[in-house]
Amino acid sequence: MKIGYIIGSLSEQSLNRGLSKVLVEEAPEDVEFFEIPIKDLPLYNRDFDANYPQIALDLKAEIEGADGIIFVTPEHNRTFSASLHNALEWASRPYGQLSLAGKPVATIGVSPSGIGTAVAQRQLRSSLLFTGALVMGQPEAYISGIQAEITPDGGINDGGREVVSQWVNAAVKFIEAHK
Template identity: 45%
Template structure:
């Protein structure tokens, strides 16, 4: 059975991040042939084009982890109706120098959670726009703009009963998207 290595990028640095909780719970819904590695983005310097020819070790590590993955999973909060700066910084770093993007051609999915009623709809739309420019084919449906609510996670950190069917369906579609894309590449 083919194994699929997924680089998971969580757009929040907060220790008790809802998005980190969601990422951990989603991994448990994935098919057994999928393995997820958490790609750290908190140690990256601020992107500066002057550094393109001498990228920091943390940037080179990020680029290696992305390059070695079969696919990508973005789990992002929404800050001020967009993606967090730390996520944009990581996207910029791994796309540079020009012509040496680690993102290009990697199939991806995106999801996020927020206390607001629209979940992470605007952040995901902005992320989708960026991923198009980076040549990252991204799962379009189903969209998943999750609102933080009681019962979303059970006492063990799994997806709660009320949301499990929807999020399992999302994960199933994501896994099928990755497999489909990789079978054509």
């Protein structure tokens, strides 16, 4: 099974990039995780609809070719990042060409705050439902970077790793059941 993941932070030093490394490490042996990059996407503008740039076509193709997608989201000002929103715009356009429609997806994220990325994930799930994605509801995982001692290079303490491992296994089962 092939599962794509999209990291909502553009920073190479992002805690969410570190979290994505833990997700890959904790994946079952028969699952291949691959990153779907979004950092070089131009800002979406419907003027592109008649002539999509190759990078946006590649984004759509990678989403469509995956069995499922995991969104690894930071929380910026109590919402998900502008870069992630931009990627969703590209994936859901031109009108009627929803790359995420019917695709099983799951959300996870880490932030330094005590509530992790709860607000960002809630809003992200709402946007994903609008695109027609099949969104995993439970279990939820709002990782506190301080409690889990997560680092941008994928370091995490044992308690945090256990939470992520359980979540990854649930996400894989969800995707398998809905692909």
